[in-house]
Amino acid sequence: xxxxxxxxxxMAITVxxxxxxxxxxxxxxxxxxxxxxxxxxxxxxxxxLTKGGWPLLMALLPAAGVAGLxxxxxxxxxxxxxxxxxxxxxxxxxxxxxxxxxxxxxxxxEIGISGIPAFGFGRIGLLVVALACAGLFAAVTIYLKRxxxxxxxxxxxxxxxxxRILGIDVPRFKLWAFVIGxxxxxxxxxxxxxxxxxxxPDSFGFVESVTVLAMVIIGGIGSVWAVALAAAxxxxxxxxxxxxxxxxxxxxxxxVFAVMRFSPNGIAGxxxxxxxxxx
Amino acid sequence: MLALDLLLQGVxxxxxxxxxxxxxxxxxxxxRILHVAHAALFTLGGYIGVxxxxxxxxxxxxxxxxxxxxxxLGIVIYRLAYKxxxxxxxxVALIASIGLFIAFxxxxxxxxxxxxxxxxxPPLRTQVNLGGGLLISHSKLLVIGMAxxxxxxxxxxxxxxxxxxxxxxxxxxxxxASSFGINIERxxxxxxxxxxxxxxxxxxxxxLLTNLVEPTMGAVASYKALAIIVLGGLGSVxxxxxxxxxxxxxxxxxxxxxxxxxxxxALAFAFLVIAxxxxxxxxxxxx
Amino acid sequence: xxxxxxxxxxxxxxxxxxxxxxxxxxxxxxxxxxGPNGAGKTTLMRVISGLVRPTSGSILLNGQDVTGWTIDRxxxxxxxxxxxxxxxxxxxxxxxxxxxxxxSRRMGSPWQAMTTVNRNAELQRGRELLELVGxxxxxxxxxxxxxxxxxxxxxxxxxxxxxxxxxxLDEPLAGLNQAEAAQMADRIASLVTESRSxxxxxxxxxxxIRICPKLFVQxxxxxxxxxxxxxxxxxxxxxxxxxxxxxx
Numbered sequence: 001x002x003x004x005x006x007x008x009x010x011m012a013i014t015v016x017x018x019x020x021x022x023x024x025x026x027x028x029x030x031x032x033x034x035x036x037x038x039x040x041x042x043x044x045x046x047x048x049l050t051k052g053g054w055p056l057l058m059a060l061l062p063a064a065g066v067a068g069l070x071x072x073x074x075x076x077x078x079x080x081x082x083x084x085x086x087x088x089x090x091x092x093x094x095x096x097x098x099x100x101x102x103x104x105x106x107x108x109x110e111i112g113i114s115g116i117p118a119f120g121f122g123r124i125g126l127l128v129v130a131l132a133c134a135g136l137f138a139a140v141t142i143y144l145k146r147x148x149x150x151x152x153x154x155x156x157x158x159x160x161x162x163x164r165i166l167g168i169d170v171p172r173f174k175l176w177a178f179v180i181g182x183x184x185x186x187x188x189x190x191x192x193x194x195x196x197x198x199x200x201p202d203s204f205g206f207v208e209s210v211t212v213l214a215m216v217i218i219g220g221i222g223s224v225w226a227v228a229l230a231a232a233x234x235x236x237x238x239x240x241x242x243x244x245x246x247x248x249x250x251x252x253x254x255x256v257f258a259v260m261r262f263s264p265n266g267i268a269g270x271x272x273x274x275x276x277x278x279x
Numbered sequence: 280m281l282a283l284d285l286l287l288q289g290v291x292x293x294x295x296x297x298x299x300x301x302x303x304x305x306x307x308x309x310x311r312i313l314h315v316a317h318a319a320l321f322t323l324g325g326y327i328g329v330x331x332x333x334x335x336x337x338x339x340x341x342x343x344x345x346x347x348x349x350x351x352l353g354i355v356i357y358r359l360a361y362k363x364x365x366x367x368x369x370x371v372a373l374i375a376s377i378g379l380f381i382a383f384x385x386x387x388x389x390x391x392x393x394x395x396x397x398x399x400x401p402p403l404r405t406q407v408n409l410g411g412g413l414l415i416s417h418s419k420l421l422v423i424g425m426a427x428x429x430x431x432x433x434x435x436x437x438x439x440x441x442x443x444x445x446x447x448x449x450x451x452x453x454x455x456a457s458s459f460g461i462n463i464e465r466x467x468x469x470x471x472x473x474x475x476x477x478x479x480x481x482x483x484x485x486x487l488l489t490n491l492v493e494p495t496m497g498a499v500a501s502y503k504a505l506a507i508i509v510l511g512g513l514g515s516v517x518x519x520x521x522x523x524x525x526x527x528x529x530x531x532x533x534x535x536x537x538x539x540x541x542x543x544x545a546l547a548f549a550f551l552v553i554a555x556x557x558x559x560x561x562x563x564x565x566x
Numbered sequence: 567x568x569x570x571x572x573x574x575x576x577x578x579x580x581x582x583x584x585x586x587x588x589x590x591x592x593x594x595x596x597x598x599x600x601g602p603n604g605a606g607k608t609t610l611m612r613v614i615s616g617l618v619r620p621t622s623g624s625i626l627l628n629g630q631d632v633t634g635w636t637i638d639r640x641x642x643x644x645x646x647x648x649x650x651x652x653x654x655x656x657x658x659x660x661x662x663x664x665x666x667x668x669x670s671r672r673m674g675s676p677w678q679a680m681t682t683v684n685r686n687a688e689l690q691r692g693r694e695l696l697e698l699v700g701x702x703x704x705x706x707x708x709x710x711x712x713x714x715x716x717x718x719x720x721x722x723x724x725x726x727x728x729x730x731x732x733x734x735l736d737e738p739l740a741g742l743n744q745a746e747a748a749q750m751a752d753r754i755a756s757l758v759t760e761s762r763s764x765x766x767x768x769x770x771x772x773x774x775i776r777i778c779p780k781l782f783v784q785x786x787x788x789x790x791x792x793x794x795x796x797x798x799x800x801x802x803x804x805x806x807x808x809x810x811x812x813x814x
Contacts, residue, residue, distance in 0.1 A: 158656060162653045165641065169642075171636075
């Protein structure tokens with residue numbers, strides 16, 4: 001039972017994390033190779049606050065706030081660079097975050113923060129909170145996609161110069177995408193910190209950023225359900241592969257490659273063509 | 280003296296970055312793909328270099344074997360992995376490439392072991408006095424020399440030979456090139472061969488400097504080379520060289536003077552982010 | 567005065583594309599901008615629309631100085647641009663392309679956009695505008711599935727959807743055959759109302775002279791003449807610029 005609870009909590013947190021990037025990359029078309037930084041910011045803010053006596057549920061808000069605020073500034077920077085330049089700039093931000101944290105005594109430096117208090121309502125309680133957060137965020141993003149903001153995001157993802165000519169306030173829309181996406185990642189990070197109860201600079205590196213981007217792309221850019229599904233599966237895949245321990249990363253890597261190679265539009269694309277074939 | 284020493288260190292590091300990043304830039308210039316798995320070829324080059332040297336005792340032979348075999352593997356990767364994805368969004372190729380990179384690292388770990396390999400008799404460890412008490416090992420000299428030689432050969436190839444001219448034309452504008460009867464596909468093969476061979480050479484050089492090759496040695500190369508080609512202006516060979524040396528020097532000075540605030544990678548990326556905010560298209564225009 | 571361009575100069579790295587040009591447009595006018603290749607017509611258009619910042623000079627729209635504004639802000643305050651190279655949003659149907667433009671003035675603020683879901687009214691309006699430009703049948707097609715002529719009409723429909731007071735049209739007739747061009751020109755002329763002006767850049771002199779009451783002529787980035795069409799076309803300087811020396 002305990003094992004399943006842990007597994008499900010991992011899934012819910014990862015789904016939230018992936019859906020938050022989906023707003024930036026999937027909806028608005030802005031590639032980020034540094035999303036783990038905001039996951040990390042949320043984790044550090046949350047951990048510091050609960051260690052200082054705050055209840056977790058109250059700490060979620062500042063975690064989202066700080067991540068979203070820094071996301072706002074990164075969003076401002078993103079207005080200057082595009083496409084691959086943007087991807088690498090965001091990757092740079094993530095390295096700056098990790099490199100900064102590594103050298104800060106008050107954030108635990110290399111060693112990180114351990115002894116993060118357990119959630120007051122136990123493991124099951126944390127699972128419920130994680131599921132609620134992921135569900136709420138999914139609902140919000142599904143709504144966003146259907147709203148005019150989603151329509152605007154679609155046009156920016158398609159061709160931002162044309163979107164401008166059609167009167168869309170591209171910079172402001174982009175900033176909103178960044179703030180919503182990074183705030184979501186902040187919440188996911190705070191939950192993660194209280195799930196594993198130890199965090200360090202290496203928990204939020206390049207690999208984590210790449211992994212979450214892979215989830216969004218493998219799910220199929222933009223589709224909330226498919227991205228959630230991909231995140232849920234990929235988050236626990238390494239655990240399922242435990243029995244072939246030595247080969248699990250090899251299989252993971254090959255799987256990521258194979259999905260892209262044989263179904264470039266991800267799970268959403270594969271489902272769509274499957275449905276078309278049924279008809 | 281410290282400043283000169285740091286400068287020298289920076290240049291050596293920059294030369295290695297340049298060898299790795301050059302292949303990446305050539306591939307980006309032609310196909311607009313961020314080829315992360317390039318770093319795996321760098322690692323493989325290092326392994327082949329160490330193994331062949333230990334078996335035969337000849338470093339030059341090891342270098343040639345590493346470059347040729349890795350170059351061929353580069354062609355295979357292009358043919359099997361990237362060619363079918365050229366019509367897709369570049370993100371697809373990027374993620375596929377990352378998956379491939381993870382798989383390669385695991386293969387190295389499974390085949391060569393997790394602990395890494397070293398030279399039985401580390402070559403070129405002796406120091407040379409450059410005058411004024413400035414010491415440099417033969418291996419570092421070789422690294423700088425190799426970078427210069429490889430780049431000169433490349434420059435010569437691209438301006439003086441038929442193949443090279445065709446290649447440059449294709450990088451500049453593949454549609455026009457193909458209307459002039461250039462076989463684009465052959466140019467792409469050549470591109471992957473040369474780029475991958477350069478990465479292998481860099482791998483051998485790093486093995487010489489550190490006397491160690493391990494499965495994860497490509498990790499740093501995988502992202503830093505991306506930073507360098509972006510800083511250089513994506514697809515610009517000259518920009519890549521300048522960016523590689525600049526980042527090498529920023530790192531060697533930065534770790535000494537501001538190392539207590541930011542680590543090595545963060546320094547390189549702080550430089551990158553600031554540079555991109557000032558020049559959003561990188562240091563040089565592609566071409 | 568609807569639009570007032572004053573002493574605009576644009577330089578690209580030492581090359582002067584537009585030199586000290588001034589142009590006034592009133593409500594309800596249809597003005598053709600003509601000039602030989604390299605006259606800087608498209609650059610002038612890009613300055614008015616906000617795609618290019620002038621090196622010096624100013625642009626007033628409805629009495630407001632918009633020189634430093636981005637294009638999307640100008641669009642939300644009454645300007646529309648249809649470009650020479652058609653730029654449809656490829657993942658949108660034609661109707662959605664127009665609908666987005668219909669709503670963009672209201673959805674300029676992200677907050678407003680976030681709290682509005684219904685887009686039926688805009689889609690309906692989009693279909694009407696597609697009908698107006700004569701491509702209603704293709705409303706649910708994607709841009710990749712329709713011919714260039716349709717995409718030119720789509721540009722026009724999108725521009726109208728912005729409910730602009732001033733429309734800039736860059737070579738709307740290019741690439742169309744003679745019959746299509748005449749039809750498009752008539753359509754453009756019919757779009758001018760008391761509250762809507764059009765500036766038309768066009769190479770097809772015959773159609774421009776036919777539909778535009780006023781012409782603005784520039785050559786190599788410099789002002790040549792501005793006024794009533796017949797008078798401008800009778801100007802020897804204009805004839806020289808077009809036909810070469812000694813052709814008068």
